[in-house]
Amino acid sequence: MVLAWGDEAVSAELEDLQFTLGQGPGPDAAAGGAAVLVPDLAVTGARWPQFAPAAAVLGVCAVFALPLRIGAIGVGVLVAHRVTPGPLADGGFADAVALAEAVTLLLIHQQSAAADPGGRTQTGPQQGRTGPETYRAQVHQATGMISAQLGVSLAEALVRLRAHAYAGDRLIAEVAAEVVARRLYFGESDD
Amino acid sequence: MTREEQLAEAFVEAADTLVDDFDVIEFLHTLAARCVQLLDVDAAGIMLADGNGQLHATAASSENARLLELFELQADAGPCLDAFHTGDQVVNADLEASQQRWPRFAEAAQATGYASAHALPLRLRSTVIGALNLFCARPGALSLADVRTGQALADVATIGILAQRSAQQAELLTTQLQQALTSRVTIEQAKGVLAERRQITVDEAFALLRTHARDHNLHLSDLARQVANGSSTAADLLHAPKQTTVET
Secondary structure (H helix, E strand, O other), X not given: OEEEEOOHHHHHHHHHHHHHHOOOHHHHHHXXXXXXXXXXXXXXXXXXXXXXHHHHHOOOOEEEEXXXXXXXXXXXXXXXXXXXXXXXXXXHHXXXXXXXXXXXXXXHHHXXXXXXXXXXXXXXXXXXXXXXXXXXHHHHHHHHHHHHHHOOOHHHHHHHHHHHHHHOOOEHHHHHHHHHOOOOOOOXXXX | OOHHHHHHHHHHHHHHHHOOOOOHHHHHHHHHHHHHHHOOOOEEEEEEEOOOXXXXXXXXXXXXXXXXXXHHHOOOOOHHHHHHHHOOOEEXXXXXXXXXXXXXXXXXXHHOOOOEXXXXXXXXXXXXXXXXXXXXXXXXXXXXXXXXXXXXXXXXXXXXXXXXXXXXXXXXXXXXXXXXXXXXXXXXXXXXXXXXXXXXXXXXXXXXXXXHHHHOOOOHHHHHHHHHOOOHHHHHHHOOOOOOOOOO
């Protein structure tokens, strides 16, 4: 799953290029799990001997690829490009990271809904209140536990956790705490 | 091992950050453990800031849930946040007297059994990337020697983390920290999966992960990813050991 940001036609070609060649900032970011920021393709392009010159022909000078993931849950990569070289503007990367985080959740929910239309996970990513005391670690631990309890992927487990919180109008952190304390179990008989 | 030897080991470990195969999370866990070993403190933890200037607990001397909660609370108010924003040390904060300053944190820390908390900035010149958090159960000040040693460890850790990149641009630092945070989340997910599969607590699960990584020479983050995804390469870890007959 690639989200592109920039001139649409060029973005499509850039994605095609990386997919066909199997190399580029996008694949690297997806595989490595870390952002790959290339402010000047002319300088660092040697890393991708087929991709770099082809991207240059398209007029692309800078590429920024951010993995879309929550821990071990990876849904794809966000790739932005620019026709002028240079790093992301002040705060630009922080914004891109925030966008990537929001988009990742959105995609996880969309993928789950697509696989199970009208199912028990009918909830948007904004649902499920997150209060000031989001004890994040427990949310991720609960995700792992639910994944093992239901025998589903981590992505699906996270969706189920959030859906449960939304359905009961509870904070995600609260539900997660109950799961970790083993007071709440997501066996198939649940819900 | 004498204190000097332990200290020397701690600095050698910090120098290890300069090799290619460096695992930030593993390093920070070791650093936290070293602090408890070398200083007169009962718990330690490292908080790193993400691209938005938000502090996250990245490693702690123990995976105790209540300790981790103390770090999470500091995202809003606490010694770490102050140290991170000012770049100055926050030492000898008597929790009893800090109720107004950091209400929720002071209350939770005292409930957990700590009497004082300290935060040393992770700082290189004008760049502050986070803070080293220290907790003491006994009341009273942290000795000057301990503050100096703690700061020295924090400084070396900071240099090690920042030295990972050839050009010190803000983006590259954020990338490294983003990866550290992703690793952290993956570890939490793995703890959950393992705790459920083996029917153990998440704390026990973490101990198992660390031991397995060490025994099989794996990066903790890599192992965590395998376990979180329930991949077959981590099969022996995900299932309880079979009863073995004693060899004679």
